[in-house]
Amino acid sequence: MLDIETGALRKMRADLAADGSVNYRMVIGEQELELNTLIGKQITLQYSGHIDCQHCGRKTKKSYAQGFCFPCMQKLAQCDMCIMKPEKCHFEQGTCREPEWGERHCMIPHYVYLANTSGLKVGITRHTQIPTRWIDQGASQALPIFKVSTRLQSGLVEVALAEFIADKTNWRTMLKGNAEPLDLKALAQALKPKIAEKLASVRLKYGTDAVTELDEEVIDLHFPVTQYLSKISSFNFDKTPEVSGILVGIKGQYLIFETGVINLRKFTSYHVSLHVA
Structure with a gap:
């Protein structure tokens, strides 16, 4: 059995091995957990109802742009529409929300x-x-x-x-x-x-x-999946605070359970705990 105390969820970290296999790690608060070894085991994720903005740390009732509070979503360059539509980049017009951030991330x-x-x-x-x-x-x-x-x-x-x-x-x-x-x-x-x-x-x-x-x-690239689903149902912490089941695979930013999938990146900054039976 394994328990990880409640902490802010972040997107999964992953490495690509020389043979093309993908190795995943889940990030909850300050803790990282190797995920590939948990495939085939019963996993439970419990959402506490608490969300902190990943930029300013402010408590927020709703997550915007995958992990930000509303004020940060409005002011940060990384939340601007041009991140989704790079052809709309307006840095050269002098209207970038954060020119220094733009220099580091866009002008490269x-x-x-x-x-x-x-x-x-x-x-x-x-x-x-x-x-x-x-x-x-x-x-x-x-x-x-x-x-x-x-x-x-x-x-x-x-x-x-x-x-x-x-x-x-x-x-x-x-x-x-x-x-x-x-x-x-x-x-x-x-x-x-x-x-x-x-x-x-x-x-x-x-x-x-x-x-x-x-x-x-x-x-x-070869993802750690032992079973694909013929019908995709997605779990949502806002509707179902507890997600539990046998983990059968990991692909993209999704955990694949026997009964459905959850996109962990979508729930960045949600405070969750994890239990492995």
Whole structure:
């Protein structure tokens, strides 16, 4: 038996091993728990009804933007709409909520990638978030195809590619099993000519080195799942404070139980306790 006292929940941390296997750790307060070894065991998560903003620590009745109070959600750059839509970045207009934060997180190299999650999709990530971003999305394959100078530029390239392929993951499909393997390199070569004009426009405005074409190898990811569900039901701490069942897998930021799934990232800053029978 194992008990972890109540603490603020954070998104799961994960590492990608050399063989492509993903190893997860749950973060509750100051404690970290290796999760892969708990698959097959009875796990209970109990929500205390308490939420603290992960930025200022203020108690909040509702979590905004995955773990923030309303005032912080309104003022922090990391909660601005341009985080979800990087092509809307307004740093160069001088209206960034936190210019210093923007310098550290947005005005740095980003990658545009293809991934196989619920199928083929395009995405972007900071260079520091590889392979974390792919793990969080539940991608079974990933391939960086462009390196760009800033987040804004990566968003422009992503939007160009999104005219031809998806830019979002169908999380229910992703949790029902691994998508059929794709030849991501061949797909990338087929897509690049379709956005040649858009790439030329980005380079014309921001410089010839704003977008660099890459020739990388496909990364394969293997998630610790012993059983996928044919029908997806999701648990919600706001409706059901206690989530309990046999843990059968972990994928993306989801714990997969025999009877349903829970997205732990959605409940960042919720105070929970954990019990393993």
